[in-house]
Amino acid sequence: MKTVIKNGHVIDPSQDLDGRFDLIVEDGCIVELGENLPAEDADEVIDADGLLVTPGLIDIHVHLRDPGFEYKEDIVSGTRSAAAGGFTSVACMPNTKPVNDNKATTLYMINKAQLEGFANVFPICTITKGQKGTALVEMGDLKQAGCVGFSDDGLNVESGDVLRRAMEYASGFDMPIIAHAEDEGIKCGGVMNEGRVATELGLAGNPWVAEASTVARDLMLAELTGARLHVCHISTRRTVELIREAKARGVKVTCEVTPHHFTLTEEAVRGYDVNAKMGPPLRTADDVKAMKEGLADGTIDAIATDHAPHHVDDKNVEFNVAANGLVGLETALPLALNLVKEGVLTLNQAICCLATRPASVMRIPRGTLAKGTAADITLIDPDYQWTLDATQMKTKARNTPFDGWELTGAAMMTMCAGKITFQRNS
Numbered sequence: 001m002k003t004v005i006k007n008g009h010v011i012d013p014s015q016d017l018d019g020r021f022d023l024i025v026e027d028g029c030i031v032e033l034g035e036n037l038p039a040e041d042a043d044e045v046i047d048a049d050g051l052l053v054t055p056g057l058i059d060i061h062v063h064l065r066d067p068g069f070e071y072k073e074d075i076v077s078g079t080r081s082a083a084a085g086g087f088t089s090v091a092c093m094p095n096t097k098p099v100n101d102n103k104a105t106t107l108y109m110i111n112k113a114q115l116e117g118f119a120n121v122f123p124i125c126t127i128t129k130g131q132k133g134t135a136l137v138e139m140g141d142l143k144q145a146g147c148v149g150f151s152d153d154g155l156n157v158e159s160g161d162v163l164r165r166a167m168e169y170a171s172g173f174d175m176p177i178i179a180h181a182e183d184e185g186i187k188c189g190g191v192m193n194e195g196r197v198a199t200e201l202g203l204a205g206n207p208w209v210a211e212a213s214t215v216a217r218d219l220m221l222a223e224l225t226g227a228r229l230h231v232c233h234i235s236t237r238r239t240v241e242l243i244r245e246a247k248a249r250g251v252k253v254t255c256e257v258t259p260h261h262f263t264l265t266e267e268a269v270r271g272y273d274v275n276a277k278m279g280p281p282l283r284t285a286d287d288v289k290a291m292k293e294g295l296a297d298g299t300i301d302a303i304a305t306d307h308a309p310h311h312v313d314d315k316n317v318e319f320n321v322a323a324n325g326l327v328g329l330e331t332a333l334p335l336a337l338n339l340v341k342e343g344v345l346t347l348n349q350a351i352c353c354l355a356t357r358p359a360s361v362m363r364i365p366r367g368t369l370a371k372g373t374a375a376d377i378t379l380i381d382p383d384y385q386w387t388l389d390a391t392q393m394k395t396k397a398r399n400t401p402f403d404g405w406e407l408t409g410a411a412m413m414t415m416c417a418g419k420i421t422f423q424r425n426s
Contacts, residue, residue, distance in 0.1 A: 002026045003418065004039040008048030008379065012055055013352040014368035023053065025375040028418035033369055048379055051412060054351045055367050056088025056376030058358040059329060061232055061256060061304035063153075064090070064121070067108065068097025073309035073396050075109065078329075079117035081307070081395035083422035085329040086411030088376035089120040089359075089366050090307075093153040094131075101126040101137045103145040110146050118414075118421040120376070122148045122364055124178060127166045131155050136166055143173050148362045149230065151178035154279070156214055158184070160221065167227035176228040176254075176362070181214035181239070182206075182280060191320055193266040193281045201269065203319065206281050212238040219246045222253055230361055231255040233306050235280040237290035244299040254361045255294075256304040259328060259335035260401070262291040268401055272319040275401040278306075279324035292344045295353060302358040303350075305332045309397030327395045330388075331402050337382055337409035347382070375418040384410040384424075 003025040010021040010033070022037035023030060039045045059082065065073040073081075082090050092109060094100035100109070106123045113121035125147040129135045131154075139150065150170055156179075157163040163177070170177050187210040192198050194205025215231055219242060222229035234240065234255050246253050260278060265285050268276040276282060294300035308325025315322050336354055339345045345353070355378075359367025366376050390403040414422040 001418065002042050003044045003046065004037060004042040005046045005048050005053060005377070006039060008051050008053035010053045010369065011348055011351045012369040013348055013356040014055065015370060017369070018348055023369065023377070025418045028375055030369055030371055030373055030375050033371060046413070050381065052347070052380040052382060054378050054380060055355040055369050056378050056414065056416065057086045057333065057354045058089045058364060058367055059087050059305050059307065059332070060091040060302060060358045060362050062090045062092050062307040062329065063095065063309065064092045065309060066096065066112070067105065072311050075112045075121060076116050077394065077396045078307070078309070079113060079119040079121065081327070081329045081393065083118040083414045083416070084394045084411070085331070086333050086378040086380060086414055087119055087329060088378065088414060088416045089122060089364060091122045091124050091148055091362055093124055093151065094126045095153050099126055099131050101129050103141055106142060106145040106147050119416055120366065122362065124149045124151050124153070126150065127152045127157055127177065128162065133157055133159060133162060136169060139169050139173055139175065143175055148364060149176040149178045151180065151232070153180055156180055156182050156184060160217060163218070164221050164225060167221055167225040167229070171225060171227040174228070176230045178230045178232060179218050180232050181211050181218060183210045183214045186210040186213065191277065192269050193283050195266060195284065197266045197269060201272065208236040208238060208283065211236050211280055212242060215239050215242050219243070219251055219253060223249070223251045227252065229253045233258050233261065233280060233304070234300070235261045235283050235287060237287050240290045240294040240299055244294070247299065254301040256302040257291045257295065257300050258304060258306045259332050260326060262288055262295070262339070263335050264401065273401060274315045274317070274319055274322040275326055275399050277319060277322050277324055278326065292339065295339065296344055301353070301361055303332065303336050303353045304358065305329055309395050310399050312398065315399050326400050327393065327397045329395065330393050331400065331407065333380065333411060334407035334409040375415060377415040378411050379413040380409065381412050382409045384408065384412070386410060
């Protein structure tokens with residue numbers, strides 16, 4: 001099967017490409033990239049005139065809920081949602097049931113995605129067995145099985161000694177420790193950002209220092225051990241500053257920000273909107289500004305969704321007891337493109353944060369349109385205008401604060417290893 005993608009505006013930060021090029025895809029790989037390539041003998045010709053042609057987008061922080069919570073999401077529905085959002089690869093978190101702390105669960109995820117999925121799945125395993133915060137997992141075996149990093153996702157590793165040992169072992173395998181940075185003692189049951197809005201709503205607050213103090217500890221342990229540290233879903237100005245300073249000192253740290261943390265503020269919680277309940281919580285306008293500054297200067301490496309699907313019963317309760325999180329795979333691209341319209345990022349920088357750098361952070365062999373690589377490709381219309389209807393999303397879940405939003409920009413076609421996994425009806 002030979003496919004030629006013609007007349008597209010190719011943006012590939014991995015090769016410093018930003019211009020009009022054609023691509024030839026054969027047997028699931030990119031075999032040629034250049035100007036005015038012949039298409040006479042192609043089995044299929046895709047006219048990408050007016051579209052961006054980019055490496056397949058990569059989300060390094062998703063929850064697929066499979067195994068154990070398939071009523072919320074599963075690998076098939078989650079990767080279908082990813083493809084609809086332009087993503088060809090996702091790294092899935094281990095808080096499944098059973099938790100992914102073993103080779104069998106890791107291999108189950110990979111094999112199910114290969115057989116039935118719509119995107120590549122790269123599992124992240126726990127740091128500690130059962131996410132209990134004490135005994136370390138068998139990191140070597142899990143790397144061999146195909147995991148790309150270690151995280152007790154949703155739970156901070158409270159013991160500094162345990163985290164230090166985890167970093168020392170992980171560095172021996174050149175694997176990242178992926179931190180959910182939140183001190184539960186300081187958080188103390190807070191359900192939204194601590195501040196004026198929380199006081200007015202009568203809700204317990206979660207202060208910025210719960211995140212920043214934990215990041216400070218984790219950065220110093222990474223500096224001590226020489227380990228690779230990746231900080232999930234940062235949300236506060238102080239966290240950005242700490243990571244910026246650590247990078248300047250040579251600490252091996254990367255980080256990500258979610259679209260909701262650079263788009264929404266704590267004001268979205270008014271009305272006790274459970275779909276605006278996050279962990280970490282939505283913060284202040286100044287924190288949102290800091291997220292944009294961090295993306296613009298490269299302190300923040302990646303945009304990741306923290307896609308967290310929930311059944312309606314998990315959200316249709318009082319705010320204090322509602323589950324944290326939102327579904328984000330199908331809204332990440334237009335929200336990221338908003339940063340381009342605002343002048344925060346260039347198109348090249350936006351694609352870099354959505355594809356090239358995520359691949360680099362997790363050492364995933366994707367995120368490029370280089371010859372000889374897997375044909376993971378996203379075709380994007382940056383001017384496509386549409387209204388989000390949560391009932392029409394590909395995910396099983398409907399928990400999004402963006403329902404009804406007018407959005408600009410969308411994936412028109414997603415191709416994974418040369419196979420079309422999503423095509424939008426324009």
